[in-house]
Structure formats: structure tokens, C-alpha cells
Amino acid sequence: MHFTSETRIDDILVEREFTFDGISGVLWTPASASHPSPLILMGQPGGFSMRRMLPRLRARARSSAEQGLAAVAIEQPGAGDRPPVPGAAQARADLRRAIEAGEQPAEEVIDRVILPLVERAVPEWQRALDELLTLPEIGDRAAFSGGVISIGIRLAAIDPRIVAAGLFAGSYVPRTILDEARRVTIPVHVLLQWDDEGNDRQRALELFDALGSTEKALHANMGGHTGVPPHAGEDAGRFFVRHLWDSRR
Amino acid sequence: MHFTSETRIDDILVEREFTFDGISGVLWTPASASHPSPLILMGQPGGFSMRRMLPRLRARARSSAEQGLAAVAIEQPGAGDRPPVPGAAQARADLRRAIEAGEQPAEEVIDRVILPLVERAVPEWQRALDELLTLPEIGDRAAFSGGVISIGIRLAAIDPRIVAAGLFAGSYVPRTILDEARRVTIPVHVLLQWDDEGNDRQRALELFDALGSTEKALHANMGGHTGVPPHAGEDAGRFFVRHLWDSRR
Numbered sequence: 359m360h361f362t363s364e365t366r367i368d369d370i371l372v373e374r375e376f377t378f379d380g381i382s383g384v385l386w387t388p389a390s391a392s393h394p395s396p397l398i399l400m401g402q403p404g405g406f407s408m409r410r411m412l413p414r415l416r417a418r419a420r421s422s423a424e425q426g427l428a429a430v431a432i433e434q435p436g437a438g439d440r441p442p443v444p445g446a447a448q449a450r451a452d453l454r455r456a457i458e459a460g461e462q463p464a465e466e467v468i469d470r471v472i473l474p475l476v477e478r479a480v481p482e483w484q485r486a487l488d489e490l491l492t493l494p495e496i497g498d499r500a501a502f503s504g505g506v507i508s509i510g511i512r513l514a515a516i517d518p519r520i521v522a523a524g525l526f527a528g529s530y531v532p533r534t535i536l537d538e539a540r541r542v543t544i545p546v547h548v549l550l551q552w553d554d555e556g557n558d559r560q561r562a563l564e565l566f567d568a569l570g571s572t573e574k575a576l577h578a579n580m581g582g583h584t585g586v587p588p589h590a591g592e593d594a595g596r597f598f599v600r601h602l603w604d605s606r607r
Numbered sequence: 608m609h610f611t612s613e614t615r616i617d618d619i620l621v622e623r624e625f626t627f628d629g630i631s632g633v634l635w636t637p638a639s640a641s642h643p644s645p646l647i648l649m650g651q652p653g654g655f656s657m658r659r660m661l662p663r664l665r666a667r668a669r670s671s672a673e674q675g676l677a678a679v680a681i682e683q684p685g686a687g688d689r690p691p692v693p694g695a696a697q698a699r700a701d702l703r704r705a706i707e708a709g710e711q712p713a714e715e716v717i718d719r720v721i722l723p724l725v726e727r728a729v730p731e732w733q734r735a736l737d738e739l740l741t742l743p744e745i746g747d748r749a750a751f752s753g754g755v756i757s758i759g760i761r762l763a764a765i766d767p768r769i770v771a772a773g774l775f776a777g778s779y780v781p782r783t784i785l786d787e788a789r790r791v792t793i794p795v796h797v798l799l800q801w802d803d804e805g806n807d808r809q810r811a812l813e814l815f816d817a818l819g820s821t822e823k824a825l826h827a828n829m830g831g832h833t834g835v836p837p838h839a840g841e842d843a844g845r846f847f848v849r850h851l852w853d854s855r856r
């Protein structure tokens with residue numbers, strides 16, 4: 359992992375760009391911290407470049423830094439200047455066509471959209487964790503937040519360094535990932551937009567039910583995919599503080 | 608309305624007992640307040656006496672008082688030393704029998720348990736509001752919190768003094784009340800225990816969907832009827848502060 363820039367954004371936030379394995383990323387740490395900071399892996403919507411998401415990522419990172427938490431984003435497979443994921447554009451067009459026609463998308467379409475992304479993104483997040491958790495300013499526990507929910511589920515199911523997950527039920531989840539959800543046992547906080555145009559409510563409720571965690575919360579709010587109210591973000595922030603900090607200090 | 612006692616519990620809370628129309632109640636107000644306090648109507652589980660619930664009601668009232676809010680509880684129809692609601696004991700036994708047999712309770716049983724209680728409790732809450740909102744230390748807006756959800760729904764649907772409702776989806780809701788839910792337009796915050804043994808999850812989700820409010824949130828947590836986690840109560844507290852205070856000050 360190679361840091362390429364460091365910027366003190368303000369009294370709260372330090373922003374550092376890095377690359378590893380040819381992937382670029384940004385690490386945000388609290389400008390002043392007395393302990394190593396637990397780390398939030400900030401997911402992004404599939405296919406969106408990190409540059410496009412940067413203002414929102416930075417705002418989320420600032421909220422985390424105010425709680426003494428570090429946050430990281432990496433360029434997703436197929437996004438920004440990374441090579442496209444084979445078949446991804448076609449798969450997304452097929453999914454969009456089904457949704458716009460008011461149809462339930464076929465399972466094979468959902469699989470084609472999501473699974474190649476999960477298969478690439480999860481090991482990349484794990485490699486990033488290998489590097490980031492060795493930094494002296496970063497603690498030894500991490501949480502996944504937002505982005506493509508299927509990526510969060512697989513990471514939560516397989517990587518013990520992930521101790522909590524804030525999941526956004528804003529995309530279709532393949533049946534195979536639904537099965538993996540049963541093996542998730544860490545605390546999860548699931549956000550659902552009740553009328554999300556990019557997901558099916560009944561499937562989202564089924565997924566929440568499937569999660570194996572004994573501590574799980576579903577927060578459903580009115581509105582579409584992009585209409586998450588500010589107080590829902592604040593609730594999620596408190597969830598991370600409870601599980602990344604409170605059990606330690 | 609006749610106040611019969613006044614006790615300063617501590618630096619935060621003043622507790623006053625009162626009677627009106629032969630019904631006893633308790634009003635809690637902040638021990639120091641610079642503005643008239645908005646009022647939270649604290650519902651209780653059907654059939655439970657106020658005396659039995661007092662420690663929990665007082666704890667909820669203290670949390671409210673810390674936010675400058677007043678809170679009130681009144682003895683429910685058929686509870687404590689009030690005459691029983693005709694047919695209520697038989698109806699509850701019939702409901703319990705169906706639930707214990709793992710059956711979906713018949714609509715007529717749900718109606719018999721809930722509707723007589725709603726028909727008596729709602730006008731009593733309205734009479735209490737008539738009196739309480741004229742007190743100089745109480746503001747002109749109120750919210751309903753907890754207790755029997757069907758009572759909260761009807762109050763929210765018909766009384767404009769109720770500006771927000773925190774509802775606990777912990778009891779069966781008659782079909783007629785489900786229809787009334789469509790006419791609720793105030794902000795609502797619905798708490799659902801995912802495996803509540805006293806309710807049916809699918810009916811609770813249907814109810815949430817039916818509520819006519821443009822601002823509504825569903826917070827579902829794991830566990831049974833009595834397993835609401837502390838952070839869920841804190842989220843509900845912030846909901847009341849947002850809607851009873853923040854739009855004013």
C-alpha cells in the first residue's frame with residue numbers, strides 16, 4: 359500500500375490517497391485521536407466512480423471522524439478508470455429493463471449483475487484490510503457500511519475482522535447471497551427505503567429475516583432509493599459507535 | 608381535573624397525581640422548564656394497572672423530562688380499580704388460546720379484544736387533553752407513545768392536537784383500525800419486535816404500509832414482545848424531540 363497524498367481537510371479530518379494492487383483508495387482519519395481508530399469500510403453504489411461519490415464519502419467520513427472512527431473507500435471493480443467487469447453493462451441494462459417494465463427480474467439477471475461484482479470486490483476489501491489494519495493509527499476492528507448489500511453480506515459472513523455491518527437494502531440480492539446471510543452472526547443494522555425503485559420490498563424483508571445475527575435492526579423509511587432521511591444516517595452512526603467503541607472503552 | 612398530590616422526584620422530574628371524570632392519572636413535568644412543555648401521552652398495555660406499570664412509566668417520563676417534555680398516563684378502561692370492560696376477559700382468553708395453538712386469531716376475536724378498549728380509551732384521552740393543554744406549564748401540542756397501537760392510530764387519525772405518534776406494533780389490529788390508519792397523516796415512528804409472540808409480523812408490516820403519513824419509520828428489532836433494546840427507546844425519544852420541539856425552537 360502506497361500513500362500518494364495527505365491533506366488536512368479541517369480540524370476534524372485528514373484525507374490520504376493511496377494505491378494498492380493497482381487500485382486507488384482514500385483513507386480518512388480523525389485529525390486528532392488518542393487511540394487507534396476502528397475502521398469503517400464505506401461501500402459505494404455499483405458502477406459509480408469514487409470521484410463521483412467523493413463529496414458524499416467525505417461527508418460520511420467526517421461524521422465518523424467526529425466519533426473517533428477512520429473510514430476508507432476504494433475504487434470498485436469496473437468503476438472509474440478500472441477495466442469494466444465483463445458482462446456488467448449488459449446485465450445492468452437487463453435488470454433496468456425488467457424493473458422499468460414493472461416485472462420481477464429473473465434470478466439469472468440478478469446473479470449476472472451482482473455476483474461478478476461480489477466475487478471481485480470482497481477479496482479486494484480483504485486485501486485492503488490486511489494493509490490498513492497494520493497502520494498504527496488504525497485499530498484492529500472494522501465495520502462495513504452501505505454500498506452494494508451483497509458485498510457487505512459476504513464480507514460479514516467470512517471475515518472475522520468485520521465486527522458490525524450497516525447494510526443498505528437498496529439492490530437485489532442473489533439467492534446464493536441470501537443463503538450466505540444465514541451465516542452472518544455479527545450485529546447488523548439494515549436500512550430500507552420502503553418504496554425503493556431499485557429493489558423489491560418483499561425480498562428485502564426476506565433477507566432481513568434470513569440474517570443469522572441475534573442483534574439485528576431494520577430501519578425502514580418512506581421514499582425512494584435516494585430519499586434516506588438525515589436522521590436515518592445518524593441512527594446508523596450510533597450503531598457503529600456502539601459496536602466499534604462502546605464495548606472497548 | 609383535580610390534582611391530589613405533587614412530589615418532586617429529583618432535580619429532573621415533578622410527579623403529580625390527578626383525577627378527572629372518576630379516572631386517575633399521573634402527570635410528569637420537567638422540574639425546571641423555560642417554555643411550556645409539549646405533552647407525551649404514554650399508552651400502556653391493555654389490562655395492566657397503572658400502579659403495576661408505574662416504575663416503567665416514571666422512567667419513560669424522566670427521559671422525556673430530560674428533553675423538556677411533559678408526560679401523562681391515565682388508568683385505562685378495565686384496569687386497576689376501574690370496572691371491567693364487558694366481555695374483555697373472555698375475548699383475551701379467546702385470543703390467547705388461538706395464539707398458543709399457533710393459529711391465526713379470527714378477526715371477530717381481535718375485534719372483541721381491541722375495539723371496546725379503543726372506543727372507551729380514545730374519548731378519555733381526548734378529555735384528558737382538553738384539561739391538560741390548558742395548564743400554563745403544558746404547551747399546545749401532544750404526541751402518543753406506546754401502549755395499545757389501535758388506540759394510538761385512532762387518536763392520530765382524529766385529533767389534530769396529536770402531532771406525532773410513536774407506535775408499538777405489539778398487538779393485533781382490527782381491520783377497521785387498519786382502514787383508519789390510511790387517514791393518519793402525522794409523522795409516525797413504529798417499533799416492531801420481529802418475533803413478537805403477541806402479534807403477527809405480516810399484519811404489522813401491512814399496517815405500517817397502510818399508514819397514510821408521508822413521514823413514517825419502521826424500526827424492527829430482534830426478540831419477543833418484551834425484548835425492545837434500550838437503543839430503540841432512545842431512537843423513539845429523538846423522534847419525539849424532532850417533532851415536538853425542533854420545528855418550534
